[in-house]
Amino acid sequence: xxxxxxxxxxxxxxxxxxxxxxxxxxxxxxxxxxxxxxxxxxxxxxxxxxxxxxxxxxxxxxxxxxxxxxxxxxxxxxxxxxxxxxx
Numbered sequence: 592x593x594x595x596x597x598x599x600x601x602x603x604x605x606x607x608x609x610x611x612x613x614x615x616x617x618x619x620x621x622x623x624x625x626x627x628x629x630x631x632x633x634x635x636x637x638x639x640x641x642x643x644x645x646x647x648x649x650x651x652x653x654x655x656x657x658x659x660x661x662x663x664x665x666x667x668x669x670x671x672x673x674x675x676x677x678x
Contacts, residue, residue: 603637
């Protein structure tokens with residue numbers, strides 16, 4: 592499962608958002624815990640950001656609050672928060 596999630600994230604970061612979305616749709620979030628669940632949220636965050644689905648972006652940002660992450664991941668989330676259009 593982890594490889595599928597990582598592949599989806601890589602696809603998203605390489606501009607292949609539709610493929611990333613299709614792959615993430617095969618992942619059952621409720622069956623995951625901890626880092627894998629957070630990784631799925633990162634994947635969806637990338638998809639929704641690319642599609643400018645701002646309400647979903649906000650939901651994914653909330654889902655990631657309090658999750659342990661690397662400094663680069665924290666910076667990426669902060670960049671997204673700053674780029675969000677005003678509600």
